[in-house]
Amino acid sequence: MIKLYDYELSGNCYKLRLFLNILNVDYDRIPVDFYPGREHKSDWFLQINPLGQLPVLDHDGFVLRDAQAILTYLAAKFDASHKWYPTGDAEILGKINMWLSFADSITATASAARLHDGLFYQLDIEAARTNAHSLFRVLDEHLWFAEEQRQAWICTDKHPTIADIACFPYIMLSEEGGISRMAYPAICRWTDRLREIPNFIAMSGIFESGS
Amino acid sequence: MTSVLDQSFRGWWFPVVRSQEIGLRHIHRSQLLNQELAIWRDDGGQINAWENRCPHRGTRLSIGLNTGAEIKCQYHGWRYASQSGQCTFIPAHPNMEPSPRYCVNTYECIEKYGYVWVRLEKDKDKDEDIESLFVLTEKLSLTTLRSVYTMASTTRIRDWLINNCESQLKVNSPSLDCSLTGIQQHHSFCLEALSINNQTEKSVTMFIYLHPLTDDATVIHPLLNASISPEIRLDELRRYNRLFGTIRDVCETDNV
Structure with missing residues (x-):
């Protein structure tokens, strides 16, 4: 059985709930009181992840931390189509991993800004927002030129990959950190497409459809 | 102002x-x-x-x-x-x-x-x-290029273009292989310029529409008065995107 150590309002947890739902994989949620309980820094949770970060996946005793790493595991393990993470295609695999790292940068900026505004984290909010805008600019340009080549997704033409899932949540939640997406119309069109994926699920702050 | x-x-x-x-x-x-x-x-x-x-x-x-x-x-x-x-x-x-x-x-x-x-x-x-x-009259063959969002006022971008593209646009970017020249102002939000491909030395006219989002933010909508053949379309779009991206960066950096 799969156990997901989960926090409802976390975009990194949500991307796993979303992907598990898309893949139709059953799992148990183990809620961790991230805020205000700080349970992710508690003794019992640090035994599971010494970094004190969510999410963590436990699949029959195989324990994995890091949302992006878990996406690769879930895709390789449960996606029989091999489209979400085509392990046999070196070029696409390289590109996907490049954008998974980009997703981490989005977490470090857009998600941080949201933690500042919503959960009162102390950090350099102007730097977080400025750096998030720089990343969004790069992705918007990438997606605009992708559309010009009839490529609907970040790395691929027709079928999305885990790179799309990884980048999606904290972009959609960016306004909660004071980061407007008005200047990124290609990103907005891509988020529309993503929400049309069969078995898409929402979370607080991310609607089923709309920009 | x-x-x-x-x-x-x-x-x-x-x-x-x-x-x-x-x-x-x-x-x-x-x-x-x-x-x-x-x-x-x-x-x-x-x-x-x-x-x-x-x-x-x-x-x-x-x-x-x-x-x-x-x-x-x-x-x-x-x-x-x-x-x-x-x-x-x-x-x-x-x-x-x-x-x-x-x-x-x-x-x-x-x-x-x-x-x-x-x-x-x-x-x-x-x-x-x-x-x-x-501004445009009929019988033109037009290509809309990528619109570029900038955090700079419309006045700032217009003035910068007018001041820098009268003779030849000078931008410090080695990868920029096109330039703008002969800028004219049709009205407050529409400029016309000659775009020169530095490699082929071919030139085409283009319209540069300035779309004020707010006092401090502007979208540049560049409209090429030419069609682009499919085989070079992507390269051309990238080239113009670099040009207006560079103009955006300069106008944002020296924003006053």
Whole structure:
């Protein structure tokens, strides 16, 4: 059985709930009181992840931390189509991993800004927002030129990959950190497409459809 | 310095987004002269430019749903009809005919030269020379390039272009293999320039429309007065995107 150590309002947890739902994989949620309980820094949770970060996946005793790493595991393990993470295609695999790292940068900026505004984290909010805008600019340009080549997704033409899932949540939640997406119309069109994926699920702050 | 928020510009037509970027069932969020807009197309192809605000509780309509005939607000599900903006249905009162008071503020919009054009107010004095504001005459072969969003005022970008492109645009970027020259100003928000490919030395004219989002933010809509053959289309689009990206970076960095 799969156990997901989960926090409802976390975009990194949500991307796993979303992907598990898309893949139709059953799992148990183990809620961790991230805020205000700080349970992710508690003794019992640090035994599971010494970094004190969510999410963590436990699949029959195989324990994995890091949302992006878990996406690769879930895709390789449960996606029989091999489209979400085509392990046999070196070029696409390289590109996907490049954008998974980009997703981490989005977490470090857009998600941080949201933690500042919503959960009162102390950090350099102007730097977080400025750096998030720089990343969004790069992705918007990438997606605009992708559309010009009839490529609907970040790395691929027709079928999305885990790179799309990884980048999606904290972009959609960016306004909660004071980061407007008005200047990124290609990103907005891509988020529309993503929400049309069969078995898409929402979370607080991310609607089923709309920009 | 004139503010772009000067009321007199509300009677002007502005290009706000490339037509092809308003796909079916999408809602494009934009801004013009500080007014937030929700721009969308119904399934019949008709374009709408609305105030981005639900008359019920003020929610942005752009986070709502484009059903193909109506916009359904994300908050309480009120629905508004294409073109009129009139509320057609209130889920909490399914048997009630929605009052005419529940109507979205709509703006005039048309599609021309590859863009959606919007004006916020009718200008009785200017009504007859609307066409002249478009600058373009017929029989042109046009290519809309990637619109570039900048965090710089319209005045700043216009002045920079005029000051730097009279003779030859000088930008410190070795990868930039095209330049702008012979800049002319048609009106406050439309410039024309000669674009030169530095490798082939071929030149084409282009229009540069400046679309003021706010006092401090502008979209540059570059419109090439030429067609691009399919085999070089992508390279050309990238080349122009680099050019206007560089102009954006310079105008943002030295913003005063």
